[in-house]
Amino acid sequence: MTTSADERLDLVFGALADRTRRRMLAQLASAPASITELAAPHNMSLPGASKHVRVLEHAGLVRRTIDGRVHRCTLDLAAMRTADDWLAHYRAFWDHTLDALTDYVREDPR
Amino acid sequence: MTTSADERLDLVFGALADRTRRRMLAQLASAPASITELAAPHNMSLPGASKHVRVLEHAGLVRRTIDGRVHRCTLDLAAMRTADDWLAHYRAFWDHTLDALTDYVREDPR
DNA sequence: CAAACAGTAAACCATGTGGTTTACTGTTTG
DNA sequence: CAAACAGTAAACCACATGGTTTACTGTTTG
Known part of the structure; x- marks a missing residue:
């Protein structure tokens, strides 16, 4: 089950693409x-919430420990980094082009 | 058409959730x-590529200028920031908890 | 132990997605 | 001007998604 980088990004971004899950x-x-x-803050049925949690868990964004009949869900920060690292590449890129734009405006102000 | 923050994030993350579009x-x-x-690098039909570009454009990640019969697509960095800003909130959060964890380990090493 | 509770499973529904093919509009070029 | 080209439109397909309800398993508690 060698989850490729593409697969992981598909899952993470896919999980983040829903406002209920983001909340x-x-x-x-x-x-x-x-x-x-x-489930409570979203007036959502329990099975509905359960499915969202499964998506988040599958994306690695949430971990679950079962204690009796209650499932305790916690954030997994590591998976959040997967998305962040991908974006970081573009963050550097747009910082750079902002600089390039600034240079251009300074050197050639006509 | 007052696109809410949630709507914009839905579109941006949704657009990023596909590896073809990321490439x-x-x-x-x-x-x-x-x-x-x-379309070329993905052995994809033109209509297929066209739909992907429309998704990216709708998410604000790509802009298009039409010159004769050819559509020139360029990255839009501003929209990329929308996703980055959302993640930044968690970036701070996980840095903080890493610190908190470090402190905990230092102060209570039993 | 019976009733209430936390959660999943399964079936279902409407809609969206990623992809195709086939047909069309409009632009460029031999 | 005819042919080639860039792209969109529309119809179609298989499958995923977000949500429900209804029925079930297992745990806690009066």
Whole structure:
């Protein structure tokens, strides 16, 4: 199951492409939560929330530990970096082109 | 058409969640390209590439200027920042928790 | 132990996605 | 001007997605 970089990025960006899941991540950033607690703010059925958590878990953004009948979900920061590292490449790129643009405007102000 | 922050993030992350589109962006980072030129590296039909470009354009990641019969596509860095800014929030967060973890390990090494 | 609770499984629905082919519009060029 | 070219439109396909409801498993608790 050698998950390629492309596969990981597909999963992470795909997981982030839904506002409900992004809000769940925000919630988990402040404290771990159960599935029920994650469902509550979204007036969403439990199976609905369960599916979102599975997507987040599959993308590696959330880990789950089962304690009796309650599933405790926590943020996984490592997976968040996968997306960040990809974007970092472009961050450097756009900083550079901003510089290039500045130089251009300075040297050739007509 | 007041595109909300959530809507913009949905579109940007959704656009980034496909490896073909990510490769197109990488190609555009080195030079602007036509639809045909974007299709070429992926053995993809022209309509296929056209749809991908439309997704990227709709997400604000690509701009297009039409010159005769050829469409010139260029990267739009501003939209890339939308995703980066969202992630930046978590970047700070995980740096902080790494620090917190380090402190914890130092102060309580049992 | 019975009832309430946390969660998953499965079936279902509408809509979106990634891709094709075939047909068309409009532009460039021999 | 006819032929080649760049691209879009539309119809189609298989499959994924976001959501529901209904039924189930297993755990906690009065």
